[in-house]
Amino acid sequence: MVEAIPLRKFIFVRVTGPCTAPLIGGHIQEPHHDTLKGLFRGKAHSKMIALGIEGSANKLGVGLILHPAKGGPARILANIRHTYVSPPGEGFLPKDTAKHHRAWITRLVKKAMKEAGITVDDLDCICYTKGPGMGAPLQSVAVAARMLSLLWGKELVGVNHCVGHIEMGREITGAQNPVVLYVSGGNTQVIAYAEQRYRIFGEALDIAVGNCLDRFARTLNISNDPAPGYNIEQLAKQGVHLLDLPYAVKGMDCSFSGILASIDILAASLKANPGQVDSFTGGPITTADLCFSLQETVFAMLVEITERAMAHVGSNQVLIVGGVGCNERLQEMMGLMARDRGGSVFAIDERFCIDNGIMIAHAGLLAYRTGFRTLLDESTCTQRFRTDEVYVKWRD
Numbered sequence: 376m377v378e379a380i381p382l383r384k385f386i387f388v389r390v391t392g393p394c395t396a397p398l399i400g401g402h403i404q405e406p407h408h409d410t411l412k413g414l415f416r417g418k419a420h421s422k423m424i425a426l427g428i429e430g431s432a433n434k435l436g437v438g439l440i441l442h443p444a445k446g447g448p449a450r451i452l453a454n455i456r457h458t459y460v461s462p463p464g465e466g467f468l469p470k471d472t473a474k475h476h477r478a479w480i481t482r483l484v485k486k487a488m489k490e491a492g493i494t495v496d497d498l499d500c501i502c503y504t505k506g507p508g509m510g511a512p513l514q515s516v517a518v519a520a521r522m523l524s525l526l527w528g529k530e531l532v533g534v535n536h537c538v539g540h541i542e543m544g545r546e547i548t549g550a551q552n553p554v555v556l557y558v559s560g561g562n563t564q565v566i567a568y569a570e571q572r573y574r575i576f577g578e579a580l581d582i583a584v585g586n587c588l589d590r591f592a593r594t595l596n597i598s599n600d601p602a603p604g605y606n607i608e609q610l611a612k613q614g615v616h617l618l619d620l621p622y623a624v625k626g627m628d629c630s631f632s633g634i635l636a637s638i639d640i641l642a643a644s645l646k647a648n649p650g651q652v653d654s655f656t657g658g659p660i661t662t663a664d665l666c667f668s669l670q671e672t673v674f675a676m677l678v679e680i681t682e683r684a685m686a687h688v689g690s691n692q693v694l695i696v697g698g699v700g701c702n703e704r705l706q707e708m709m710g711l712m713a714r715d716r717g718g719s720v721f722a723i724d725e726r727f728c729i730d731n732g733i734m735i736a737h738a739g740l741l742a743y744r745t746g747f748r749t750l751l752d753e754s755t756c757t758q759r760f761r762t763d764e765v766y767v768k769w770r771d
């Protein structure tokens with residue numbers, strides 16, 4: 376059972392004119408003007424409820440959020456998730472993940488509606504992850520959203536996954552204008568807001584940091600349950616020796632594939648010669664030391680580029696979102712950096728950090744309230760959908 380949680384108060388933006396600009400994904404919604412005028416006359420001062428469906432990777436999430444009338448605190452009515460867990464040593468394949476999502480989506484939507492205690496009539500729109508993500512899982516979610524839209528007669532809102540993370544993080548923490556570090560299995564980006572866009576200041580040039588950690592979990596053949604990165608984190612807590620690894624920051628960007636290759640070599644060497652000792656302490660080198668060294672190295676890189684972005688934009692707030700954002704060591708390292716700059720770090724727990732349906736519902740409803748709709752004919756999904764493609768009309 377998911378507890379309904381009151382969120383911080385948000386600013387209600389009253390829409391006074393028709394939508395004339397592209398909002399998400401470059402769609403201009405001129406045909407909806409008449410509908411919108413009626414909508415805003417009738418709904419601008421009443422509560423709005425959105426259903427959100429997320430399934431861009433191995434988590435299938437369904438969330439229901441309520442934005443109350445006149446800017447009262449938003450409420451989470453339901454936020455449930457079911458994860459496809461692949462066997463140890465294996466990643467999750469698109470085909471199998473999509474099959475999982477198709478098998479669970481109806482159950483999750485029913486359960487969410489029941490937990491929220493609402494009916495279809497209470498819903499204003501259906502939000503779904505348009506991208507980025509893995510093709511087949513995204514398709515399964517888009518098909519489910521279209522099916523519900525037709526079945527229930529509700530409008531669709533296609534949502535950028537990264538913007539969903541950012542808006543949910545801002546909503547939960549109350550961070551006003553932070554530099555955002557978005558770190559997950561599929562994405563690594565340092566982002567700051569300027570003039571209606573979430574601008575990418577730095578990003579991974581090859582694999583995402585979460586993918587680096589997940590793939591090393593496969594190398595070690597450790598469990599993917601509840602998540603490979605979580606199990607690496609627990610092992611890293613027992614590590615004491617910091618081993619030498621490449622440090623690959625290139626300007627504002629990072630590279631992780633060479634670090635993964637290096638740690639894989641160290642792991643193979645340790646497996647072949649288990650009796651290795653650290654040249655400085657004389658203590659035995661362990662698998663935990665490998666996890667510790669990998670985390671310390673890649674997190675130091677992330678902290679460096681985040682700090683540089685903070686200096687560029689003059690911000691003293693950092694918001695960490697995405698699945699890797701749950702990592703307590705990353706939060707601690709970022710906190711030390713922010714403290715030294717006289718700033719603060721905002722982090723959220725796994726309910727909102729890891730991919731979830733409520734973030735899609737929330738970001739989708741923010742866009743919906745500014746007049747954005749995704750027409751049925753355009754309700755596609757895409758593996759490539761950059762954060763800065765989204766026109767953020769709901770912020771000043």
Ligand code: FE2
Nearest residue numbers: 559697698730
């Ligand atoms: Fe994500």
